[in-house]
Amino acid sequence: MTYAQPDTTGHFGRFGGRFMPEALVAPLDELDHAWTDAKADPAFMAELNRMLREYANVPSPLYEAHRFSEAAGARILLKREDLNHTGAHKIRNVIGQALLAKRIGKPRAIAETGAGQHGVASATACAYLDLECTVYMGEVDTERQALNVARMKMLGAEVVSVTSGSRTLKDAINEALRDWVASVDTTSYLFGTAAGPHPFPSMVRDLTRGIGDEARAQVLALDGRLPDAAVACVGGGSNAIGLFTAFVDDADVRLVGIEAGGDGVETGRHAATITGGEVGVLHGARSFLLQDEDGQTVESHSISAGLDYPGVGPEHSYLAEIGRASYVPATDAAAMSAFDLLCKTEGIIPAIESAHALAGALDLAKELGPDATILVNLSGRGDKDVHTAAEYFGLIQEPVVLEQGVEE
Amino acid sequence: MSTAIDELFERTRGENRAALVGYLPAGFPSKELSIRAIEAMIEGGVDLVEVGLPYSDPVMDGPVIQAAADQALSAGTRPADVIDVVRASAATGTPTVVMTYWNPVERYGVDRFAADLAAAGGSGLITPDLIPDEGAEWIAASHAHDLDRIFLVAPSSTDERLAMTVEAASGFVYATAVMGVTGAREQTSSLGEALVARVQKVTDKPVGVGLGVSNGAQAHSIAAYADAVIVGSALVRCLLDAPDETAGLDAIRSLARDLRAGVERS
Numbered sequence: 001m002t003y004a005q006p007d008t009t010g011h012f013g014r015f016g017g018r019f020m021p022e023a024l025v026a027p028l029d030e031l032d033h034a035w036t037d038a039k040a041d042p043a044f045m046a047e048l049n050r051m052l053r054e055y056a057n058v059p060s061p062l063y064e065a066h067r068f069s070e071a072a073g074a075r076i077l078l079k080r081e082d083l084n085h086t087g088a089h090k091i092r093n094v095i096g097q098a099l100l101a102k103r104i105g106k107p108r109a110i111a112e113t114g115a116g117q118h119g120v121a122s123a124t125a126c127a128y129l130d131l132e133c134t135v136y137m138g139e140v141d142t143e144r145q146a147l148n149v150a151r152m153k154m155l156g157a158e159v160v161s162v163t164s165g166s167r168t169l170k171d172a173i174n175e176a177l178r179d180w181v182a183s184v185d186t187t188s189y190l191f192g193t194a195a196g197p198h199p200f201p202s203m204v205r206d207l208t209r210g211i212g213d214e215a216r217a218q219v220l221a222l223d224g225r226l227p228d229a230a231v232a233c234v235g236g237g238s239n240a241i242g243l244f245t246a247f248v249d250d251a252d253v254r255l256v257g258i259e260a261g262g263d264g265v266e267t268g269r270h271a272a273t274i275t276g277g278e279v280g281v282l283h284g285a286r287s288f289l290l291q292d293e294d295g296q297t298v299e300s301h302s303i304s305a306g307l308d309y310p311g312v313g314p315e316h317s318y319l320a321e322i323g324r325a326s327y328v329p330a331t332d333a334a335a336m337s338a339f340d341l342l343c344k345t346e347g348i349i350p351a352i353e354s355a356h357a358l359a360g361a362l363d364l365a366k367e368l369g370p371d372a373t374i375l376v377n378l379s380g381r382g383d384k385d386v387h388t389a390a391e392y393f394g395l396i397q398e399p400v401v402l403e404q405g406v407e408e
Numbered sequence: 409m410s411t412a413i414d415e416l417f418e419r420t421r422g423e424n425r426a427a428l429v430g431y432l433p434a435g436f437p438s439k440e441l442s443i444r445a446i447e448a449m450i451e452g453g454v455d456l457v458e459v460g461l462p463y464s465d466p467v468m469d470g471p472v473i474q475a476a477a478d479q480a481l482s483a484g485t486r487p488a489d490v491i492d493v494v495r496a497s498a499a500t501g502t503p504t505v506v507m508t509y510w511n512p513v514e515r516y517g518v519d520r521f522a523a524d525l526a527a528a529g530g531s532g533l534i535t536p537d538l539i540p541d542e543g544a545e546w547i548a549a550s551h552a553h554d555l556d557r558i559f560l561v562a563p564s565s566t567d568e569r570l571a572m573t574v575e576a577a578s579g580f581v582y583a584t585a586v587m588g589v590t591g592a593r594e595q596t597s598s599l600g601e602a603l604v605a606r607v608q609k610v611t612d613k614p615v616g617v618g619l620g621v622s623n624g625a626q627a628h629s630i631a632a633y634a635d636a637v638i639v640g641s642a643l644v645r646c647l648l649d650a651p652d653e654t655a656g657l658d659a660i661r662s663l664a665r666d667l668r669a670g671v672e673r674s
Contacts, residue, residue: 009541019510019537021468023562023587026569164474170465177467182588184564281511281537282465294486295515296464 003248005318010198013321016314018197019281024177027184032199034104039206044103051095055128056085058092058210062218067345068358074365074372077227078348079215081239081379088351088380089211089239090121094190096207098125101188108132108183111190112176114141114169114235115305116148117351117380118192123157125190133157136176138168141305148384166299169309173283193236194313197284201241201313208242215375216246227375229254229364233356234327235271235307237316239379244325254326257316258360260302261329271300272329273312274320287314303332303388304352306380330359336392338362339382351380352388412503412531413556413579416455417614417635426631426671428453429616430664431507431640433460434493435485436476437647443496445647448657450502452664456636457497458534461490461508468509468536470591472641475648487516491528498529505558505579507534513546522549532556532579540576547576558582561607563599571610580614580636581607585621591641592622604634623663627670637671639663 005012010032018025038044052058060080069076081089094111101109109131113119119135126133135152139161142149152159165171173196180189194204212230219227230247232240234257247253262270270276277288282297290298290310302308319325330338338358342350350358354377361376368374382389390396410418420427430449434442446457462480466473490506497504506525513521513533525533532555538546540559550557556579561570564587574581585600586593600617607615617630618638627637643660650656 017542018539019542020539021536021562021584022539022560022569022573023564023584025539025541026562026564026566029566164471165464165478174465174467178470178589181468182586184587281514283467284537291511291515293515295512296481297511 005315006198006202010202012315012318015287015317016198016201016285018284019286020197020284021181023181024184028197028199035100035199035203038100038103044099048096048099051099052092052210056091056095057083059214060084062215062222065346068342071341071345072362072365073370074368074374076361076365077219077373077375078378079211079243079375081211081377082348082350082354082381086121086124087383088117088121089208089242090118090192091124092210092242093192093204093207093238094118094121094125097188097190098129098131101131101190102129104188106186106188108134108187109190110134110136110176110179110187112136112169112172112192114138114172114308115384116141116145116152117306117384119157119159120148120151120155122190123152123155126157127155134160134179136160136162136172136179138162138166138172140167141169145305145384168299170283170297170311193238194241194315195236195283195285195287195311201285201315204238205241205245205315208238209245211239211242211377212244212246215243219375223373226250226253228368228372229256230375231256231258231357231361231364232377233258233307233353233379234312234316235260235309235353236311237313239377241313241315243377244319248324255319255324256360256364257325257327258356259327259329260304260307260356261331261334262301264331265329269301270329271302271308271310273310274316274327275329279317282311285314287317288312303335303392304356306351306353307356328360330356334359336389339389340393348378349382349386350378351382352385354379409554411554411556411579413456416503417580420455420635424673426634426673427455427616427636428627428664428668428671429456429458429618429636429638430454430643431458431460431638432643433462433473433476433480434490435462435480435483436644437479438483439485439489439493441653443493444657445660446493446497447500448661449643449664450500452661453668454664455502457502457504458507458638458640459490459493459497459504461487461506461512463509463512466509468589470589470641472644472648473590476644487512487521491524494525494530495528503531504529505532505534505556506530507536510535510538518545519549519552522553522555526553526555530555532558534558534582536560540573543576560584561603563587563603567606570606574607574611574613577613580616581611582638583607583615583617583634584619585617586619588619590619592645593620600630601633624666624670627667631671631673637667639667
């Protein structure tokens with residue numbers, strides 16, 4: 001049977017839905033209708049595709065990673081989303097949502113960001129499409145990702161440092177929602193992942209599914225057959241749902257989501273929501289989440305700021321529950337080892353998020369053997385992570401600070 | 409059948425005044441003190457108590473209630489403590505409801521929470537992030553345990569959503585007077601009156617107005633058109649700002665008296 005999710009009210013089986021203040025429900029309905037109209041409008045879609053092509057460098061290439069494959073013991077194909085403008089798959093989602101905002105006629109956009117990638121992509125799209133942009137970012141993240149804060153400001157965005165709660169991504173989402181409930185008449189919320197209340201999970205999937213649609217055609221053109229497995233990292237899950245959607249009806253293609261295992265799921269210090277969490281409600285949807293026995297959200301831990309989120313998009317919870325996709329953790333150590341291997345064998349510095357997918361692919365290669373073809377979404381590039389990785393590998397002793405008037 | 413909340417509104421309608429609804433979070437600054445603070449606001453004239461269940465991600469709340477929730481959680485407040493606070497509040501004879509985000513209730517077990525709340529003398533739930541569309545389990549549990557379902561309506565609610573929400577609600581309908589989060593505002597918005605008029609077109613259930621109310625004068629202007637005036641952040645701030653326990657309780661009692669005078673219509 002052909003896969004058809006969600007239902008008209010945004011439920012993927014028992015997951016998803018809308019757990020939101022009533023004040024935002026009618027605006028979410030309007031957004032749902034606006035997106036349904038826009039995606040059925042050939043002129044809108046042509047404009048979006050033109051922008052993705054001319055501006056965002058989409059479609060991204062498929063690349064057979066020969067030396068990495070040799071080390072892995074199976075054939076690894078990389079979907080090079082790291083080559084997109086702003087360095088990750090996120091631009092696909094944001095250009096789409098920003099263009100929709102223009103169509104609806106709201107002059108201001110807000111976004112949340114963890115590591116800063118979605119914030120940078122949002123600031124970029126808002127500069128490109130002439131929207132006023134405010135990005136909410138947890139205070140902890142503004143400190144550890146100062147360069148991305150500077151990037152957003154260069155691009156003309158206002159960055160609000162969020163000091164409530166745990167001062168990380170989940171609190172940035174809370175603060176963006178608080179802004180939105182007061183500003184929804186003039187403001188669009190550019191949501192950064194395939195989570196949140198309906199219609200965000202399905203709208204973000206629509207906007208990122210080009211990753212898998214392109215990759216499926218590219219693999220067929222290269223091999224005349226589909227890959228044995230498609231692998232992507234999962235934080236909120238936008239790059240993974242973008243890759244998986246094209247293959248959901250291809251029963252022979254294994255879909256594997258790699259969660260952030262942090263120090264190891266057994267330590268409790270991780271962000272592996274499906275592996276180590278339980279079903280509940282957070283940020284507008286029912287899904288797996290990291291929570292304590294009273295239903296309070298607990299903090300996640302990962303070396304990758306982009307995967308460091310205690311929730312996950314509802315469709316991933318559904319795909320896990322029906323067994324169509326499997327979700328396994330990769331620890332910080334496994335991800336950084338795969339990061340190092342890709343750098344040394346291919347001359348590609350991946351985002352640490354994407355390095356989790358590479359780590360998952362290395363495990364899968366051992367299981368499937370040398371005849372297998374594994375498609376991996378290289379969802380982002382690692383420029384933003386150079387500092388974190390350099391510290392991890394002991395390549396620098398302390399943060400490099402350029403003092404005023406001192407040339408490095 | 410008639411609930412304690414129904415009886416309250418019968419009485420206040422008979423007295424030609426609005427009911428005064430006061431919110432304080434359980435466990436802030438401690439379980440014992442939150443009970444004494446609730447008793448103080450009842451002494452000041454609050455007719456219906458909302459006990460807040462502290463939650464890690466309160467997206468409908470402004471900085472004052474967030475700060476109180478953080479402190480309550482840091483102090484180790486758990487759902488069973490919230491039930492204890494309800495028990496103490498209801499023991500005064502004042503109808504008492506819990507205001508809670510949805511995940512803690514789901515985690516506790518919806519029917520179990522309803523049963524424990526009813527056993528403690530609680531009258532119902534206010535659910536800021538649970539809309540009737542997603543509320544089937546709670547609606548069933550509320551019927552099973554004779555609890556009231558206080559759903560929210562907003563200035564942005566369409567006529568269809570307004571009618572559906574009002575139909576699903578019992579006890580009273582919570583009208584959010586502004587598009588925004590909780591917290592005292594200089595002026596209450598004109599959106600509240602228009603929203604109440606829209607609700608009254610489709611129901612004779614009582615309508616309470618909340619968000620932004622902080623003094624007797626504001627309460628008085630709302631009492632002219634609404635059945636209840638709901639105050640939260642301003643009461644919480646009394647405790648946040650107080651130099652000591654006695655001063656905080658005095659401030660709450662005094663604010664409640666001011667508000668209670670405000671809800672008289674004459």
